[in-house]
Amino acid sequence: MSKKIKDMKISKLQIGLIFFIISYLTNSNSKVYAQAATVISDTLKKNSINDKIGRKIVTDSLILYNDSLYGNLKLNFTEISKNNFQSYKRKYKTSCVLDSGQFISGSGLYVIQGCEEICETYLAERSTNRKMLMPSNYDAGILKMLLSPSCHQLVICSSYDGSDYGAYYEYRAEIFLFNVSTGIGLKGITPSLKYYTKDWSINDLTWVDENTIALELYNGTRTGNDENLKFRYFKSNLNAK
Known part of the structure; x- marks a missing residue:
């Protein structure tokens, strides 16, 4: 079996394993995902607010x-x-x-x-x-x-x-x-x-x-x-x- 074919098989196995893990997590831990999504969303909002405040401080502090x-x-x-x-x-x-x-x-x-x-x-x-x-x-x-x-x-x-x-x-x-x-x-x-x-x-x-x-x-x-x-x-x- 050539190295190219072996690599292709390994890639297919890896892809299959990834889809299996995603499927398992999606079906078994939907609440965890929802909580994680909320945390990420809140964090992004806070970072956005902090960034705007930071820019305002810089602007206000420069004469x-x-x-x-x-x-x-x-x-x-x-x-x-x-x-x-x-x-x-x-x-x-x-x-x-x-x-x-x-x-x-x-x-x-x-x-x-x-x-x-x-x-x-x-x-x-x-x-x-x-x-x-x-x-x-x-x-x-x-x-x-x-x-x-x-x-x-x-x-x-x-x-x-x-x-x-x-x-x-x-x-x-x-x-x-x-x-x-x-x-x-x-x-x-x-x-x-x-x-x-x-x-x-x-x-x-x-x-x-x-x-x-x-x-x-x-x-x-x-x-x-x-x-x-x-x-x-x-x-x-x-x-x-």
Whole structure:
């Protein structure tokens, strides 16, 4: 007898045995089946409800601010030297420092960052599961996020330096400003101002004082390392008050 025929016979025996077991169970244990079906049905319903609740919690716990909530930021640039810019960076201090655990001291908030297809940055509350998505229109995410010296403002900037920016993005750089009230979690982080530009890209940013920022900018496109780029340095009042 060939192996193929043996396999066919084994398969027929297996099929017959399965039908026998099903028949026996169906005729002898119909109540058990009915109870099992009820349990499965109830479980599926509960899982469906829990899934909807879970999605609602996730939705309710995520804070997103519409672009229309930001006023328009006007920057009045004053050109400064590279030494000026580096000096501002060295002197920058804030009492709301970000520690090694990504917690912002005095605020009850911490930073979450992650990159999959795009990079996203969140501020999250220590006491709840709520978090706020920080604005960035670029796949690479936020370039810089800095609290002001007094901790009353938060500046965020993002940028793209490719010559093909127009194929992917509307602008080359963006700046967002938030008002900050510490001690009340995410309720204390509220939109203030926004700024978009097609004229230049941002390489770095720092605070000069409570209402002034300094920027390291370039008009060209990145082709290689930073040594090949010609930066210019500016500072501007934020007109936030």
